[in-house]
Amino acid sequence: MTNKSLKIEVDVSMYESIDELKDSPAIDNIMSKVVDILKKKGQKASNCSLLKYCKNAVSLLWSKKKETSPNLLIVYLPLKVLEYIQDTVVPNVSSDEEVSESGVDNESIDNVTDCQLPLPVSSSSHISFSVRNNMLEAEASFEYLLDYFKHSLSMNSKSLNFDKILNDICTYVFIELKSSVNIRTLKKEISLQISHIVQSARYRAADKSIIKTLRISGNFSLVFNCMSPLNKAQSIREFCQFRNNIPLGPILLHRTFNEKNDILQFFPFSNTIEVTFNGAWIERVLSAFDFVGIIDVDDLCYLINECASTYNLKLDFNNLVETLKTEILCCRTKSSSNSNFLTVVVRCIEPNNVRKDHSQNSMNDYQSLLEVEMDSIVGRTYATRGVKRSYVEDSISIEPDRNLYRLNKEMKDKRDLLHLKDTYHLTDSAFNAIFHFIQNKKKLYSLSEIERLRKETNSKFPIFFTTTSAYVKFEYAVRTAIFVAQYYEPNLEQFETLHIRFNMDGTLIGNKHIVAISINCIEGGHPCQMATNLIPVGLFEVQKENTELLRKTLPIEFINDIKSVKRISIGAKDIDILIRLGGDLMNAVYVFGLSGFSSNYPCIFCTQHKDDLHVTEDTAYDKTISEGKGKNKKTTTVHIGPTSYHDTSKRARSLFEQAACLPKKTNDLGYKCEPLFGDLFDYQDYCIDTLHMKLRIFDVILKDILSHASRTGKYGDEHVVILKQKVEILNQHCDRTVGKRFFFQIDSENNNKTIASHGKLSGHLQDLFFVDSFPYDDILRDDIAKSARLVVNKFKEILNEISHNTIRRKGVLKRLSLEFVKEFRQSGLRTTVTPYIHIIGNHLFEFDEFNNLGDYNMQGVEKNNDLLSQLYFSSTNPAKNPLLTMLQKLYRMLEMNFQDEKERDAMGKFARTGVYDFVEDKPCESETDAEDDTIFCRDENEYIESEVERDEQLDSSIIATEEDNDETELEDSLIWEPEKRFGNTFLPRSQNRFKSFRRS
Helix, strand or coil: CCCCEEEEEEECCCCCCHHHHHCHHHHHHHHHHHHHHHHHCCEECCHHHHHHHHHHHHHHHHHHCCCCCCCEEEEEEEHHHCEECCCCCCCCCCCCCCCCCCCCCHHHHHHHCCCCCCCCEEEECCEEEEEECCEEEEEEEHHHHHHHHHHHHCCCCCCCCCHHHHHHHHHHHHHHHCEEECHHHHHHHHHHHHHHHHHHHHHHHCCCCHHHHHHHHCEEEEEECCEEECEEEEEECCEEEEECCCCCCCEEEEEEECCEEEEEEEEECCCEEEEEEEHHHHHHHHHHHHHHCCCCCHHHHHHHHHHHHHCCCCECHHHHHHHHHHHHHHHHHCCCCCCCEEEEEEEECCCCHHHHHHHHHHHHHHHHHHHHHHHHHHCCCCCCCCCCCCCCCCCCCCCHHHHHHHHHHHHHHHHHHHHHHHHCCCCHHHHHHHHHHHHHHCCCCCHHHHHHHHHHHHCCCCEEECCCEEEECHHHHHHHHHHHHHHHCCCHHHCCEEEEEEEEEEEEECCEEEEEEEEEEHHHCHHHHCHHHCEEEEEEEECCCCHHHHHHHCCHHHHHHHHHCCEEEECCEEEEEEEEEECCHHHHHHHHCECCCCCCCCCCCECCCHHHCCCCHHHCEEEEEEECCHHHCEEEEEEECCCCCCCHHHCECCHHHHHHHCCCCCCHHHECCCCCCCCCCCHHHECCCHHHHHHHHHHHHHHHHHHHHCCCCCCHHHHHHHHHHHHHHHHHHHHHHCHHHCEEEEEEECCEEEEEEECCCCHHHHHHHCCCCCCHHHHCCHHHHHHHHHHHHHHHHHHHHHCCCCCCCCCHHHHHHHHHHHHHHHHCCCCCCCHHHHHHHHCHHHHHHHCCHHHHCCHHHHHHHHHHHHHHCCCCCCCCCHHHHHHHHHHHHHHCCCCCHHHHHHHHHHHHHCCCCCCCCCCCHHHCCCCCCCCCCCCCCCCHHHHHHHHHHHCHHHHHHHHHHHHHHHHHHCCCCHHHHCCCCCCCCCCCCCCCCCCC
């Protein structure tokens, strides 16, 4: 035992009997003495290990000497649980022997210190830097690298984001050392060394927790050879210039402006230039853009051109300007900070051969570093992604025939596996997921076991179904939505009223019209609107989407069940439930029983005539109306002014007005029939969906632009030649912005040659398509081009103002809305106004005043429709009851948002019975371990996510920090104001609307 364990003798003579050693104070005293002995030896061990082996020692002593008083207690600690306090870990994974705790040769580093003293500068509380022989060394804590470790251990296929460590390194090197950094090389070195650290921890952990092994290591040393020292040169304007004597070497510019550091690095390569600048530039450019609406990058362009002229390099100026503007605009979604660096790549018009040779030499030097120095520092490297190989496969010297047989066998097996993948249509992501599952679990279960588990899981969901429908009780869905919402809003039980968004949207799947209904709790915040967090209520197959067919399709008991849910019990508290309607305008037409956009009163929210949709507060007028003929002719003057969505004195729609108009005549004021759900929804319960508003208005603007571009004033072949030139210009713009998924061509409509668009231009592609470089002047007349540009920019200002991550400014949205409608009317693009443009001019700022527009965005619902299409055509979806299996799978996927089995059981129990206390009965993290005999065990040796969760229990401070950061990021990016959302006083409803209350 002594060969593999450390023997420690502890004096316990102060205890009268061995039984006293079993008490907790005695155990703690023994542990403290063991810790002191280990410190003298320069070693340490985790508290869990010490507690375990101290208890084992007491048990062994008690079994041998029950009746004698103790003198010495012998504690045996395995060597694998011990580590040296002075060790720094840059692990080596290429050795087959016990891996050393330190991947850096301490003696070699001590020798280097004689040449140059280190310059320790702490850039944060978790990382510090020093320089030895022009090599940068970083000492990082476990907390600092935890996110990188998690990413490396997960099955996430996305590339690792190094922004945090890159910013710290660049800040230190640029400001403190006045040196340059090769960003490309730096990223490679960071990736390689983090990979080695994780691989070494995986090797040392064996069947134990990898994160725990990394946490015990504490600090990690990283070594970088991507830094080049610079000398001070002649200043450029007020910028200090630093560069070296290498041909086409990097240039660093630095100045202090308004107590902020402005940094710019010019790093030339063979045919490109990498320009790196800090967040102070970005912040200044974006603030100017918010104020004047123009992106000013003149200072950046001047400095870059000055650096290029130093080496006689010619840059593509237009490409430089567009690249800078695009990259800086992309930073608007990120939190601006002076410590954030942005790297932009710019093309050279004439690549320099001298630089090519130098770049090749530096690359060869870099490769030699990786192959020789890096192997000796951090171990052998592997050019793989995801889960790395934990061993080196040495070549085996055997007979050529046996070697050939083995190669042929491997090739045949690979071909068979490829044939299996192609035959059964396994996607790359599915195949990769199965591979990682087998690699981590070391097992694969049969289909019968999976089906048994699926059947058991489906039995928990109370789903009613027919051949054309599948749905759950509305109260069950509401409880599930509340459970999901409390995951993101822990103080949910403090609300007196919870608002449930009722999402109803139709989608075409194959040859079937499917109406999908889902809900989410608005108080849960914007995460509850994500497709994975929406609570499915029902799926219904209809022949066509209209009010009457929906009335026949939706079961009457389903509608009555929705109306009956008025209150829900959460713990000991009863909370009111108010249902709000979500969806696009066509969905609202069906729900409220309106005539639609083709009627004389197309607006969903007011009864403004279609001829007066353009009227706003700025364009109100008196209209003369004549009735009758001859002597009976009467002329009256009517004031046509702006309308409202909630004020009936300004022609807002209401259920009372609808009930009064229906008996008179058909389609009076646009009312066609009774609402689908009766008086469940009032018109004030519906809010505009900004996603569809954005899509439809951009579609209208593009259609009008193409209509004017098709008017050439020529005929015959001359007309076609001009159109071809414009189509080529537009397609070139598409290639630069959105790719070939969207394109233009000449179509014949009524023997007229016009330009038409083809392909799908979704929301984020519209942002890329309508940029400042759109060729207005090349395809339109000067006056129309100028007007179209102004209309697009005005609409972009509205979208920026209503985005949920911006600060609300009182009266700004109203001003922008009125200016947009005015500009659209004056642009000459078209003479009429669409319902969506009318809504912007009259109702959008009202919605923003009384609601949070982000609460009614339908992006998650649209993504859920795409998911339904995938489920419908899935091979696991039987044709007998497709809607049932689709709804079951949606609930199974919703369950898997909660990785802990106890949380999933708690969600099902609360949804069925309402019994669950969000505070007292919340599952404890220490109890999240599942039993070993379950089918999908969450064992720490098998499941990485669960492993990370248990390891984080060892350090509660890390957990608290991460939760605080997550909450802060959520509040910054998803701003929502519940006190503002429902502050308006709605119209009185019918008396029997809340006559009966359903108690849970």
